[in-house]
Amino acid sequence: xxxxxxxxxxxxxxxxxxxxxxxxxxxxxxxxxxxxxxxxxxxxxxxxxxxxxxxxxxxxxxxxxxxxxxxxxxxxxxxxxxxxxxxxxxxxxxxxxxxxxxxxxxxxxxxxxxxxxxxxxxxxxxxxxxxxxxxxxxxxxxxxxxxxxxxxxxxxxxxxxxxxxxxxxxxxxxxxxxxxxxxxxxxxxxxxxxxxxxxxxxxxxxxxxxxxxxxxxxxxxxxxxxxxxxxxxxxxxxxxxxxxxxxxxxxxxxxxxxxxxxxxxxxxxxxxxxxxxxxxxxxxxxxxxxxxxxxxxxxxxxxxxxxxxxxxxxxxxxxxxxxxxxxxxxxxxxxxxxxxxxxxxxxxxxxxxxxxxxxxxxxxxxxxxxxxxxxxxxxxxxxxxxxxxxxxxxxxxxxxxxxxxxxxxxxxxxxxxxxxxxxxxxxxxxxxxxxxxxxxxxxxxxxxxxxxxxxxxxxxxxxxxxxxxxxxxxxxxxxxxxxxxxxxxxxxxxxxxxxxxxxxxxxxxxxxxxxxxxxxxxxxxxxxxxxxxxxxxxxxxxxxxxxxxxxxxxxxxxxxxxxxxxxxxxxxxxxxxxxxxxxxxxxxxxxxxxxxxxxxxxxxxxxxxxxxxxxxxxxxxxxxxxxxxxxxxxxxxxx
Amino acid sequence: xxxxxxxxxxxxxxxxxxxxxxxxxxxxxxxxxxxxxxxxxxxxxxxxxxxxxxxxxxxxxxxxxxxxxxxxxxxxxxxxxxxxxxxxxxxxxxxxxxxxxxxxx
Numbered sequence: 001x002x003x004x005x006x007x008x009x010x011x012x013x014x015x016x017x018x019x020x021x022x023x024x025x026x027x028x029x030x031x032x033x034x035x036x037x038x039x040x041x042x043x044x045x046x047x048x049x050x051x052x053x054x055x056x057x058x059x060x061x062x063x064x065x066x067x068x069x070x071x072x073x074x075x076x077x078x079x080x081x082x083x084x085x086x087x088x089x090x091x092x093x094x095x096x097x098x099x100x101x102x103x104x105x106x107x108x109x110x111x112x113x114x115x116x117x118x119x120x121x122x123x124x125x126x127x128x129x130x131x132x133x134x135x136x137x138x139x140x141x142x143x144x145x146x147x148x149x150x151x152x153x154x155x156x157x158x159x160x161x162x163x164x165x166x167x168x169x170x171x172x173x174x175x176x177x178x179x180x181x182x183x184x185x186x187x188x189x190x191x192x193x194x195x196x197x198x199x200x201x202x203x204x205x206x207x208x209x210x211x212x213x214x215x216x217x218x219x220x221x222x223x224x225x226x227x228x229x230x231x232x233x234x235x236x237x238x239x240x241x242x243x244x245x246x247x248x249x250x251x252x253x254x255x256x257x258x259x260x261x262x263x264x265x266x267x268x269x270x271x272x273x274x275x276x277x278x279x280x281x282x283x284x285x286x287x288x289x290x291x292x293x294x295x296x297x298x299x300x301x302x303x304x305x306x307x308x309x310x311x312x313x314x315x316x317x318x319x320x321x322x323x324x325x326x327x328x329x330x331x332x333x334x335x336x337x338x339x340x341x342x343x344x345x346x347x348x349x350x351x352x353x354x355x356x357x358x359x360x361x362x363x364x365x366x367x368x369x370x371x372x373x374x375x376x377x378x379x380x381x382x383x384x385x386x387x388x389x390x391x392x393x394x395x396x397x398x399x400x401x402x403x404x405x406x407x408x409x410x411x412x413x414x415x416x417x418x419x420x421x422x423x424x425x426x427x428x429x430x431x432x433x434x435x436x437x438x439x440x441x442x443x444x445x446x447x448x449x450x451x452x453x454x455x456x457x458x459x460x461x462x463x464x465x466x467x468x469x470x471x472x473x474x475x476x477x478x479x480x481x482x483x484x485x486x487x488x489x490x491x492x493x494x495x496x497x498x499x500x501x502x503x504x505x506x507x508x509x510x511x512x513x514x515x516x517x518x519x520x521x522x523x524x525x526x527x528x529x530x531x532x533x534x535x536x537x538x539x540x541x542x543x544x545x546x547x548x549x550x551x552x553x554x555x556x557x558x559x560x561x562x563x564x565x566x567x568x569x570x571x572x573x574x575x576x577x578x579x580x581x582x583x584x585x586x587x588x589x590x591x592x593x594x595x596x597x598x599x600x601x602x603x604x605x606x607x608x609x610x611x612x613x614x615x616x617x618x619x620x621x622x623x624x625x626x627x628x629x630x631x632x633x634x635x636x637x638x639x
Numbered sequence: 640x641x642x643x644x645x646x647x648x649x650x651x652x653x654x655x656x657x658x659x660x661x662x663x664x665x666x667x668x669x670x671x672x673x674x675x676x677x678x679x680x681x682x683x684x685x686x687x688x689x690x691x692x693x694x695x696x697x698x699x700x701x702x703x704x705x706x707x708x709x710x711x712x713x714x715x716x717x718x719x720x721x722x723x724x725x726x727x728x729x730x731x732x733x734x735x736x737x738x739x740x741x742x743x744x
Contacts, residue, residue: 613740616665616673623661 003089004070006050009097010136012043013104017129020122029121033112036125040108040132044101051094055499065091065504067206071142080201088142088205091500092282092357096139099364100272102487104132106480107267110372113476114263114379124164128267131157135272139279143203144193144237147280151189151244154276155182158268162260174256181253185243192236199229209286211345211503219291227292234288234296238281238303245277246330247337248307252561254330258322258384262375265322270329270371271364278336278360285353285502289345301341301432305439308334310559312446316453317556320384321374324454325367328410331443332363338440339425342432343502350502351509352432355424358496362417365491366409369484370451373403376477377458380470386457390464395471398478400459402485407455409488411448412523414516420492423516430515444519448526456534646694650687657683670724670734674717681713 016039020032027035058066071086108128115121134153141147156179163175197203199222200215208215215230222229239250246254257269268274281288281300288297308331315327336356343352376399381389393400409416412423422444429437472478497509533540545552554560656679663676685706692702728734 614736615739616736620665 002070003050003054003068003087006046006087006089006097006140007070009043009046009050009101010133010140012039012046013129013132013136015039017126017133020126020129024120024122024126027122029116032122032125033108036129037105037108037112039129040101040105043132043136044105047094047097047101050089051098054089054091054094063505065499065506067504069142069206078201080207081197081203083145083203084143085146086142087140089140091504092279093139095357095361095500096279097136099361100132100135100139103267103271103364103368104128104135106368106372106483107263110266110375110477110480111261111263113474114375115261116474120164124161124261127157127160127164128264131161131268131273135276138276141205143205144196144208145203147283148186148190148193151240151276152186154273155179155186155244158182158257158273161264161268162257164261164264165259168259171259174253174259178253178257181250182243185240185250188236189240189243192233192240195229195233195236199233205283209284211286211290216287216290227295230287231292231295234284234291235299237284238277238296238300241277241280242303243277244280245274245333245337246307247277247303247334248310249561251307251311251330252565255323255326255558258320258326262322262371262378265325266368266371266375269326270367274329274333275336275360275364278333278340278356281337281340282353282357285340285343286345288340289343289502297341297343299341301338301436304334304337304339304341305429305436306334308332308338308443309439309446310334312443312450313555314558315450316446317552319386321377321386321389321454321458322371322384324386324450325370325374328370328447328451329367331447332359332367332410335422335425335440335443336360336363338436339428342428342436345502347503347505347507348509350507351424351497352428353502354497354500354509355421355428357500358494359418359421359425361494361496362409362421362488362491365484365487366406366416366418369402369406369481369488370410372477372481372484373399373406376473376481377403379473379477381466382468386454388464389458390461391459392470393459395469396459396473398472398481402481403455403459405485405488407451409492410451411527412444412519413527414520415489415492417488417490417492419516419520421496423511423519424509426515426519427512430512441519441522445522445526448523449530452527452530453534456530460535462537646690649690653683653686653690656686668736670727670736670739673736674720674724677720678713678717681709685709 016036020027020035024032054065054068058068060066068089069086071084071088073082074085075083077083108125111124111128115124118124131154134150134157138147138150138154141150159175159179162178163171165171166175193203196208200208202208202215207213210216219228219230224232241247243250254269254274258265260269288294288300311327311331311334315324315331318324318327336359339352339356339359341352343354343356344350345353376396377389377392378384380392380396383389405416409418412419414420426437426440426444429440473481495509498506501507532538533544548555557563660676660679660681660683663679664673667673667676688702688705688709690702692699696702724734727739731738
């Protein structure tokens, strides 16, 4: 029952970060890699132990998993409103612990091979440690404010890692973009947190999420513009989550974030940090579900569904393999958001929630595998562009096989992991609304198509002449690939509904055969199309491009979202808002301050004539002063 | 205690001495003369110490000891001032007060 040792899970990576970060000039690369890997091994071991202990030894009360917290008050405002620091153990936090430590450990191992010879090797591992620490802290947070603190830490470590190749201008721009966009979203998150704190008087998840508690039952007490203030707060919090999770329209940073080293993309921008938004909504799920009959949750569902379709269309047209994977990530996270949005609360109605968490789990495995496989390809070919690749199956057998498994998993082919979770999501969407189900189905087909387009273009397709013959990656890089490939196969067989459910009460989830058959058929059509198009060089892709005409151009340009942002910021905000403010600053505020300065200067020019430079004048003033003071004192103390 | 001389007479003497020093300090234009005026001021205070000790607390010695200290300090201070004046002379070949206004601002 005592889980206070779980504080060590985030603290070990933090210690690793301190050791490596403070001594990054002194520690040799060979040693720093081992320090990072062993630190993460300890964390991962503790996470697995915690999962075992929680799910198998802690008794359930009325068949419901308990929520266990250990915390201390950090800042005290009122009796109920205080910021705590602590750990919260419940099924979703344990699931995230396992995801984060596993992927992070594998990425550490992988980076030992991938980053070999890099001048900033030790620094890289230090940053990875910082990121892992903040992500684990976010997962274990007991209240909104603690989650916010770690949320920002995650953001800053993502910034550091995207801008890791800081001599490349594009990397610097990408890092800045990611930081500014997510920070902009976090502003809304903060406003939401403060709103909740103000109207409910607590930040604590346990109090907020209690379905029979005061917060949820009294949601209608204050309203603002036709909606409950708590609904507004939840929408604002979702904007924060959407920024981190790259939901439309705040997704623009994610494709650019691929400028970072590929292991970083796998860890942060595919498996862990970008699902923080999903985790946040899942964490506050009872609030989302009960307040205003799930008004905010509807928004989550539609934003998620739209983002997933939007990103899938763009992913088909991209030529940079990491960008394809980035948009694929965005699409899959949209899927998870949609699943959360369509979920109910009790028992089998909560299948969407369960499916979302399940998909988060399986997605992190196969998407990390796809990214690490892409990293291995980039390592061999020294290019990100699909056009520079082809027929790599001859040179890189292990990468080929593992990448294929991951592609099958994401395409939803049974018995790979993605099939099981995607099926549950589609079931939930089907029960909730048919349009969302249709979106989900189309996205499933598109996913299969673009993923196999990627696969066939890299590993099959035209015989490319390589400058250096590509070779298979070293063992430190293939081991994580193999491990994740195994996970991508077996993760689907975990009976997830026994562990993670909306109301923490296990239920039996059954496969819905007709829906599963439709989904698999859609996926297979996508795969077959991709096979016909890209297995061998054909003319179909060019014809298709022509057939779609300007729509293709729009999708290839990512629907001009970047240009739209530039238009809004540069043309509208800079010209209409920033420049008047700058003028005001320069001509009013600065002028006032400079007036004080020059006024003082002029006054001193006038008064400095008093300083004659003759010491006898000063002595005269001094003696005169003494005489005056003496007279005054004598007069006062006469009696 | 000096027979036939009261403390007021001696204090009057030292007051006159003190203000002669102050006057010299203000009006002399030569740094050496200024230094000599400072010595007058110091001597006036030393006499005050000794006299007040002798007339008011005859069984004690503190005032006399203070006087000795002040003489020692005055000697050191004079040596220092002379050194400064000599250096000044080397720099600007003058020991006139009017020529030493460059530290004004």
